[in-house]
Amino acid sequence: MSDVAIALALHVLAIVLWIGGVGFATLALLPAVRRLSDLEQRLAIFEAAERRFAPVARGAILLAGATGFYMVVRLDAWRWFGVPAMWWMSAMVAVWVLFVILLFVLEPFFLHRAFLTHARVAPDASFRNAERLHWVLLIASLVTILGAVAGSHGLMLFR
Numbered sequence: 001m002s003d004v005a006i007a008l009a010l011h012v013l014a015i016v017l018w019i020g021g022v023g024f025a026t027l028a029l030l031p032a033v034r035r036l037s038d039l040e041q042r043l044a045i046f047e048a049a050e051r052r053f054a055p056v057a058r059g060a061i062l063l064a065g066a067t068g069f070y071m072v073v074r075l076d077a078w079r080w081f082g083v084p085a086m087w088w089m090s091a092m093v094a095v096w097v098l099f100v101i102l103l104f105v106l107e108p109f110f111l112h113r114a115f116l117t118h119a120r121v122a123p124d125a126s127f128r129n130a131e132r133l134h135w136v137l138l139i140a141s142l143v144t145i146l147g148a149v150a151g152s153h154g155l156m157l158f159r
């Protein structure tokens, strides 16, 4: 079972790095950038931070998915997805799929360009929307983390 413990440790490490980054962007970077008066400076900082963190987040998402899938196979945990008390299993996969679609499909092929174009026309609204989207993602991720840790250590909200 030590392979499962290693997978779990890597899983949690990946989650900390990835969702920690989402937390930093939501609570510090975006509000700070939104308050800058110079639009070019706003876009430059936003772009530079995003360019650096996007590959880290993508790597962490792949690691979290691979280790999560590995644990499901090793623990033969497929039926957990049908147990209401283990709602956090489905929440983990839902959050993961959402981020995969955002970071591997929408962001590189559409969102990035759309944001830059829109930010030049309506900067305040664009940055506000980006912040709102980050808040939704952060809250969904934190609720999932709370559920996963409490649930896998015996807290049952439903039977």
Ligand code: HEM
Residues within 6 Å of the ligand: 008, 011, 012, 015, 019, 064, 065, 067, 068, 069, 071, 072, 077, 092, 093, 095, 096, 141, 142, 144, 145, 148, 149, 150, 152, 153
């Ligand atoms: C394909 C996606 C994922 C799969 C298949 C998956 C699967 C798993 C499995 C099987 C466990 C072990 C549960 C146990 O031993 O009782 C686990 C633990 C955990 N997962 Fe995921 N996971 C995925 C994505 C995520 C995401 C996106 C998050 C956070 C937003 C997350 C957060 C956690 C946490 C915090 C634990 C540790 C629970 C603990 O032992 O304290 N997982 N995951």
